[in-house]
Amino acid sequence: MNYLFETMVRSLYGFFFNYCPIVMxxxxxxxxxxxxxxxxxxxVFA
Structure with missing residues (x-):
């Protein structure tokens, strides 16, 4: 369970650092x- 969480967090960090410049x-x-x-x-709304 702990290993899975760690892997998830790492992939999330990788995703964030890869896509953060694009988002910015x-x-x-x-x-x-x-x-x-x-x-x-x-x-349009006027």
Missing amino acids: LSLDTLRRSDRYVVRCLSK
Whole structure:
């Protein structure tokens, strides 16, 4: 049980460290296109 938990935690850490930069980049891109999205939404809902 303990070994399984340790393996799970390790794979989770590996997943996190592999995908964290990608997530950060996409979040940065989202923040940049935030105004554009808000403009589109205000046009749709206005």
